[in-house]
Amino acid sequence: xxxxxxxxxxxxxxxxxxxxxxxxxxxxxxxxxxxxxxxxxxxxxxxxxxxxxxxxxxxxxxxxxxxxxxxxxxxxxxxxxxxxxxxxxxxxxxxxxxxxxxxxxxxxxxxx
Amino acid sequence: xxxxxxxxxxxxxxxxxxxxxxxxxxxxxxxxxxxxxxxxxxxxxxxxxxxxxxxxxxxxxxxxxxxxxxxxxxxxxxxxxxxxxxxxxxxxxxxxxxxxxxxxxxxxxxxxxx
Numbered sequence: 689x690x691x692x693x694x695x696x697x698x699x700x701x702x703x704x705x706x707x708x709x710x711x712x713x714x715x716x717x718x719x720x721x722x723x724x725x726x727x728x729x730x731x732x733x734x735x736x737x738x739x740x741x742x743x744x745x746x747x748x749x750x751x752x753x754x755x756x757x758x759x760x761x762x763x764x765x766x767x768x769x770x771x772x773x774x775x776x777x778x779x780x781x782x783x784x785x786x787x788x789x790x791x792x793x794x795x796x797x798x799x800x
Numbered sequence: 801x802x803x804x805x806x807x808x809x810x811x812x813x814x815x816x817x818x819x820x821x822x823x824x825x826x827x828x829x830x831x832x833x834x835x836x837x838x839x840x841x842x843x844x845x846x847x848x849x850x851x852x853x854x855x856x857x858x859x860x861x862x863x864x865x866x867x868x869x870x871x872x873x874x875x876x877x878x879x880x881x882x883x884x885x886x887x888x889x890x891x892x893x894x895x896x897x898x899x900x901x902x903x904x905x906x907x908x909x910x911x912x913x914x
């Protein structure tokens with residue numbers, strides 16, 4: 689298995705632009721999580737899905753952030769419009785009750 | 801709400817010695833704590849877990865101890881190796897499983913000197 693695959697690895701964008709981060713979870717995992725890592729707040733959960741259904745989005749900072757999981761093999765996290773304070777590393781992770789958690793390598797987002 | 805605190809931002813240890821990483825929590829209601837290791841430019845990787853019914857769990861060089869009365873857990877690495885140099889996070893798992901959503905501590909940077 690290739691693990692959790694995130695794209696792009698790095699993204700630099702201008703303030704006000706739309707940014708879309710992508711994630712392919714491990715096949716068969718029924719949970720998918722989006723985390724964000726910043727110096728100030730550390731690693732924090734943004735949203736998670738179970739069987740493609742959003743379960744808890746209380747960590748999504750504001751309406752500019754949205755996440756979708758149209759099928760079991762793909763999820764997106766969108767920021768529109770982006771702001772400099774959104775600069776962070778965004779991690780996707782997937783899990784199931786047998787194999788536990790696996791994190792992707794992350795997307796480093798820089799908003800200038 | 802459960803809070804997870806790692807009060808030591810960094811730890812420096814000589815190769816071959818023991819590394820002890822600490823974590824405190826606030827809410828006595830939990831089922832699992834997990835420890836993760838993170839290298840730069842990579843996602844966190846799972847190291848070891850402990851459930852609330854145990855006070856110790858061991859896996860090779862890694863042992864996690866749980867002190868429920870003190871609301872404290874610690875990760876021991878013996879012997880420490882230079883390849884162990886990384887950021888270590890403790891994390892609480894909500895929902896009574898080992899695969900639910902995680903609440904992380906701030907992390908401790910471990911440096912093992914040759």
